[in-house]
Amino acid sequence: VIECSLETTSLRKGADPPQYEALSYAWGGGSGLxxxxxxxxDIQIRFNLGSTLxxxxxxxxxxxxxxxxxxxxQYDTVERSQQV
Structure with a gap:
């Protein structure tokens, strides 16, 4: 089992966010959870994300x-369009 944590940070100008890498659900075409x-x-993640983690x-x-x-x-089109 992979253990992770969520952290909220600001990406606004003047903030000092940590360096991060972005991973997209569409990459790799992997299936399975x-x-x-x-x-x-416990949450379900795609197999390719699990392998990367x-x-x-x-x-x-x-x-x-x-x-x-x-x-x-991904089911909220307003949120999805704001974030992408």
Whole structure:
């Protein structure tokens, strides 16, 4: 099981956000779901995201990621269009 946490940060001008990498749900075309633990809650993520998170965790240092599949409500067209 991969364990992650969510952190809210500002990307506004003048803020000092951490460097992060963006991952898109559309990349890789992977199918299937895996369970991961985010802040103590089990969520379903795509298999390709799970594989990427496992690889990143083996690097041994924290990484900040913005994952649109997890952080954007894909069923809310207003939210999706604002975030993309």
């Amino acid at each position: 895996k369970t991961t633990c985010v802040d103590g809650l 496992r690889r990143i965790s083996k690097m041994g240092e924290p990484h900040y990621l913005w994952v649109d599949d997890t952080l954007i409500n």
